[in-house]
Amino acid sequence: MSGDQGFHGTLIHSPSPEAITILEDTLIIVSDRGVITRCDANISRDTLDRHLAQYAPHIQSTAVKRLPTYSFLTPGFVDTHNHAPQYPQRGLGQGLHILDWLSQLTFPNEAKFASPTYAHRMYSRAIDTFLQQGTTTASYYGSLHGEATKILATLCHAKGQRALVGKCNMNRNSPAYYSDASATESLTVTEDFLSHVHALDPGGDLVRPILTPRFAISCTDDLLTGLGHLAEANPDLPIQTHFNEAQQEIDATLSLFPASNEADLYDHFRLLTPRTILAHCTIMDTEHEYDVLKGRGCGVAHCPIANTTIGGGFMAAPIRRFLDRGINVGLGTDSGGGFSSSILDAIRQAIVVSNAREAQSDGNEKSLSLDEVFYLATLGGAKVCGLGEKIGSFEVGKELDAMIVRPNLVLGEDSEGKEQVLRDDDGVMTPVEVGDDIRTVWEKWLVSGNDKNIAEVYVKGRRVKG
Ligand code: GUN
Ligand code: FE
Numbered sequence: 001m002s003g004d005q006g007f008h009g010t011l012i013h014s015p016s017p018e019a020i021t022i023l024e025d026t027l028i029i030v031s032d033r034g035v036i037t038r039c040d041a042n043i044s045r046d047t048l049d050r051h052l053a054q055y056a057p058h059i060q061s062t063a064v065k066r067l068p069t070y071s072f073l074t075p076g077f078v079d080t081h082n083h084a085p086q087y088p089q090r091g092l093g094q095g096l097h098i099l100d101w102l103s104q105l106t107f108p109n110e111a112k113f114a115s116p117t118y119a120h121r122m123y124s125r126a127i128d129t130f131l132q133q134g135t136t137t138a139s140y141y142g143s144l145h146g147e148a149t150k151i152l153a154t155l156c157h158a159k160g161q162r163a164l165v166g167k168c169n170m171n172r173n174s175p176a177y178y179s180d181a182s183a184t185e186s187l188t189v190t191e192d193f194l195s196h197v198h199a200l201d202p203g204g205d206l207v208r209p210i211l212t213p214r215f216a217i218s219c220t221d222d223l224l225t226g227l228g229h230l231a232e233a234n235p236d237l238p239i240q241t242h243f244n245e246a247q248q249e250i251d252a253t254l255s256l257f258p259a260s261n262e263a264d265l266y267d268h269f270r271l272l273t274p275r276t277i278l279a280h281c282t283i284m285d286t287e288h289e290y291d292v293l294k295g296r297g298c299g300v301a302h303c304p305i306a307n308t309t310i311g312g313g314f315m316a317a318p319i320r321r322f323l324d325r326g327i328n329v330g331l332g333t334d335s336g337g338g339f340s341s342s343i344l345d346a347i348r349q350a351i352v353v354s355n356a357r358e359a360q361s362d363g364n365e366k367s368l369s370l371d372e373v374f375y376l377a378t379l380g381g382a383k384v385c386g387l388g389e390k391i392g393s394f395e396v397g398k399e400l401d402a403m404i405v406r407p408n409l410v411l412g413e414d415s416e417g418k419e420q421v422l423r424d425d426d427g428v429m430t431p432v433e434v435g436d437d438i439r440t441v442w443e444k445w446l447v448s449g450n451d452k453n454i455a456e457v458y459v460k461g462r463r464v465k466g
Contacts, residue, residue: 002058003032005461007402008048009067010438011039012074013393014375017323022438023394027064028073029056030400034461039396070410070423070432070441075392076136076401076457077343078381079333081240081279081301084152084165085110085119085143086336087126094339097312098246099217103175106336110143110168111178119148120155126341127159131464133342134454136401137162139240139277139301139332139385141212144168144180146189150196157200157207160464162401164238164385166212167193169227173218183223190230194237206460208238210277215242216253216265228270238386239271240301243278248312250283261285263292272296275386279332281322282307282315290325299328299384302376304349305338316357319350320365323372330381331373347373347446370446399460405445406455407432427452 007030011023027048029038043051049061067073086106093105113119130138140156140163142149149167156163167190171180180186190211197209211227213219219227231237244250244262259265266272274297281300284290293300300322307315322329331346340346347370354368368376382392391401408427412420412434422434429449432441445453456466 004037004056004059004063005030006052006056006059006064007067007073008043008045008064010072011394012072012438012442014075014371014378015393015395017372017375017380019371020374020439020442024438027051028394028400029059030461032461034399034459036394036396036398036400039394065404067404068406070436070438071404071406071455072438072442073402073404075378075394076403076459077134077377078330078385078387078392079130079135079138079341079343080277080299080330080381080384081303081332081334082130082138082341083141083335083337084123084126085113085141085148086334087129087341088122089336090341091339092336094309096310097248098310099248099252101310101337107175107178109336113143113145113148116147116151119143119145119151123148123152123155127155127161130341131159131161131457132454133344133451134403134457135161135341135343136403136457136459136464137382137385137387137391139164139210139238141166141168141214141240144170144178144186146193149193153197153200153207153209160206160459160462162387162391162459163207164210164240165197165207166210166240168212168214169223170214170218171223172220180223183220183226186223187226187230190227194234204236210238210240212239213241213271215245215249216257216262217249224269224271231273232270236275238275238277239273240277240279241266241271243281244283244289245280245307246312246315247283261289263289267292267296272298274298277301277384279303279334280307280315280317282317284318284321290321290327294325294327299330301332301384302329302350303332303334303337303346304353305340305346306334308349308353309339310337314356316353316360318357318365319354319368320357328380328383329376330384331377342451343377344446344450347377350376370443374446400458401460402458403454404456404466405442405449405453407441407445407449408453410434425452429453
């Protein structure tokens with residue numbers, strides 16, 4: 001028998017931002033390499049075995065997971081911006097302006113990752129937590145340490161999380177105890193890290209390296225120049241940095257460089273490419289900056305929780321404007337900068353922030369729908385990470401990164417009006433009532449569920465939770 005497996009029941013995904021697609025009575029088959037080989041609709045439970053015998057005789061009936069009513073399979077979440085070493089400081093220091101938050105809280109915390117033992121312990125728990133929350137792909141910032149960041153990449157690979165992992169480059173405007181010694185040293189450690197990840201996962205099947213200048217404030221000209229050259233020499237290498245996050249940060253940045261805006265600054269150093277992920281992008285004052293981002297094909301990591309907690313202000317990023325211009329957007333948790341590493345929380349906050357943006361713009365920038373935000377959390381994020389052809393939706397030829405969602409409370413009543421409890425597990429999600437359609441269940445999960453409702457998680461077909 002092959003190692004192929006199948007799932008039968010309801011599938012929900014977002015092939016396009018406009019509306020989710022619900023596929024009921026669907027059979028999806030996944031090869032032992034994690035690739036979706038069939039996706040057949042309109043197969044009732046009664047005809048499933050017959051269908052398998054005819055179209056997939058190499059699969060045992062027992063290798064097909066039958067999803068119960070009110071459960072569904074949906075793509076795993078993509079977190080396009082997550083500082084892995086900030087896992088133990090999530091939620092702390094809220095209200096501090098960004099540069100104060102970095103110096104008072106974040107640099108002392110990240111410096112602890114100089115210890116490989118500490119890094120191994122903390123990263124191991126961080127990845128477990130993120131997988132538990134349904135994050136099947138993350139674009140990670142590591143700390144500045146080469147060794148710790150290798151540990152992060154190795155653990156992602158071993159635990160089966162898809163990831164972009166970057167050694168954080170920072171050689172100025174940070175304390176001596178937490179700074180790369182020089183541009184040369186920063187680049188040498190980066191190249192050594194790239195070699196490590198290429199040896200770990202030569203095809204980049206699961207884990208890939210990403211260039212990670214922290215932000216221009218913490219990088220000298222020669223470091224940014226060197227990273228731009230590295231990116232040019234390695235055309236597949238993705239790049240991530242923070243971009244137009246907060247006024248305090250923008251003012252400090254522009255005082256250090258001759259450029260009059262951050263788009264021109266990073267473009268000058270050739271760091272804006274179709275593989276570049278720009279975190280935050282909350283303050284976009286000129287059409288020119290949109291034009292540069294669009295022209296270079298950069299993606300935006302929208303981090304609505306961090307943007308409304310740290311940083312100094314309620315910074316509502318203009319997501320509708322990015323989408324209207326065809327700029328790819330995904331969701332990010334930021335981990336430390338916000339209070340949560342859950343993409344479910346980021347989804348809710350993205351709705352809140354987009355409502356604020358609509359009000360601030362006198363209705364010109366229409367708020368985002370739940371369907372649109374779900375798209376950002378899945379296929380939108382996959383595109384931002386350069387993985388849009390590989391994951392993010394259920395299509396034959398893509399790999400299966402997915403989760404099984406299960407409401408914890410399902411209630412009905414009998415003919416005499418007496419309560420019937422069909423399911424009562426641990427959890428707080430809005431109760432599902434018998435007769436709810438599957439879209440309602442999906443909405444109830446997105447707005448009120450949590451990781452307890454994420455029963456199983458799969459990356460590249462491998463079960464990593466449940
Ligand atoms: N800008 C530079 N470093 C950071 C960071 O760690 N978090 C956030 N939110 N912004 C940054
Ligand atoms: Fe960040």
